[in-house]
Amino acid sequence: MxxxxxxxxxxxxxxxxxxxxxxxxxxxxxxxxxxxxxxxxxxxxxxxxxxxxxxxxxxxxxxxxxxxxxxxxxxxxxxxxxxxxxxxxxxxxxxxxxGDIDLFRQQCDKPLIAITGSNGKSTVTTLVGELLQAAGKSVAVGGNIGVPALDLPQADIYVLELSSFQLETTRALGAQAAVILNLSEDHMDRYQGMNDYLTAKQRIFQAAQHTVVNRDDAATMAPGGKADLSFGLSAPTDAAEFGLSVIDGEYCICRGDAVLVKSSELKVKGLHNLANVMAALALVELAGVNSADVIPCLKSFTGLEHRCQWLGERDGVAFYNDSKGTNVASTLAAIDGLGAATEGNILLLAGGVGKGQDFSPLASSCGQYAGALFAYGEDKQQIADAVAGQCEVSLYANMDEAFRAACDSAKPGDAVLLSPACASFDQFKNYAERGQHFCRLVEAVL
Known part of the structure; x- marks a missing residue:
């Protein structure tokens, strides 16, 4: 047909x-x-x-x-x-x-950079678009973020965030460069298991000219094991690898032996964001732009709203909005990424609709970095049970109550972090509304 x-x-x-x-x-x-x-x-x-x-x-x-x-x-x-x-x-x-992406490819013969993953895809998609624009490219960015693909304007190159749901109906993607950033349990209310979820994600590699993989996550590998470039938190061993090297006590992003940027020069924080940056640089390379040429633009990138967004500080206590943390893996990334850089403890606000997730992976990171968990919403008890014994745990009906309790407990050097590990629709329309509400709560105490 x-x-x-x-x-x-x-x-x-x-x-x-x-x-x-x-x-x-x-x-x-x-x-x-x-x-x-x-x-x-x-x-x-x-x-x-x-x-x-x-x-x-x-x-x-x-x-x-x-x-x-x-x-x-x-x-x-x-x-x-x-x-x-x-x-x-x-x-x-x-x-x-x-689906919409197959229709988009019927009308578009321009290069496409395709990005999916359980976490970080909106940040990477936005950053790739900004870096390519800084390199003088005519770029359109959209898909699962912002403007739907079929409503995007004409451009010389397209950067699309693609969800597993979109990929289910995609049969002829043919991206110039494609990546699965990471894979962790999510949308288990829609998929029969992780293999089903992975199968949907791997459709992004259909007829891809080039692929990027995450060395720290074997599930991101394209079928057949082919990869043009990789990224990971380990030190790179050759020019096909982006990675982290410790130089003078500080993480530096490198490609092979070449140092590209120090972590202290970036406005985005946390190891998970360093991984996002490396993925973006690899994709930019495969789009025909030298990654070293876009470092000035990279240094000015402040990240996205609701993704480990620093909101301010009061009496030595920092406040972060990570409302986009809608699953366990993204919350783990936020805890681990910020915890290592926080002098005191993480005071974690988490809760909402768990979508059938297993919350037990939170226990170890909460034990290492979280002084207390303030759980609220529909699945608060499941979250509390999962981390019991690892840190102090208390339950609240809603975010407002949890936030007030966290503020009362906070000491100088601590960080109050909203990273719910859940969907928002028990109490909010979406993660953005939830994040905006948290921002208002923080503004009131700053």
């Missing part, structure tokens, strides 16, 4: 940002399409109907297998599981399934 030949009818499944970008893509090409969403009501339904006047819209129980099976192609949004019985029924009756 080709794109414009035997596909006569299309259904866009899921009407979030990505789904609506797919609808615009269809509309620009004059394709016949309809829209659907399994939610029974949408707050923006009038705007959607106005933007796509020729499309029929189906919601809630109207979205049946019989309905979806009546279309040649389903353009499925990342947030919609392909395992839904209605989608499975349609596929069994001959409907094809695609």
């Amino acid at each position: 080709n794109e414009a030949g035997s596909i006569n009818t299309r259904m866009v499944v899921g009407l979030g940002m990505t789904g609506l970008s797919a609808a615009r893509w269809c509309q620009r090409r004059g394709y016949a399409f309809d829209l659907c969403d399994t939610r029974p009501a949408l707050v923006n339904i009038e705007q959607i109907a106005s933007e796509f006047p020729d499309a029929r819209i189906f919601l809630g129980d109207q979205v049946s297998g019989e309905l979806l099976a009546s279309y040649d192609q389903l353009i499925v949004s990342p947030g919609v599981p392909l395992t839904l019985p209605s989608i499975q029924q349609a596929v069994s009756q001959g409907a094809s399934v695609t």
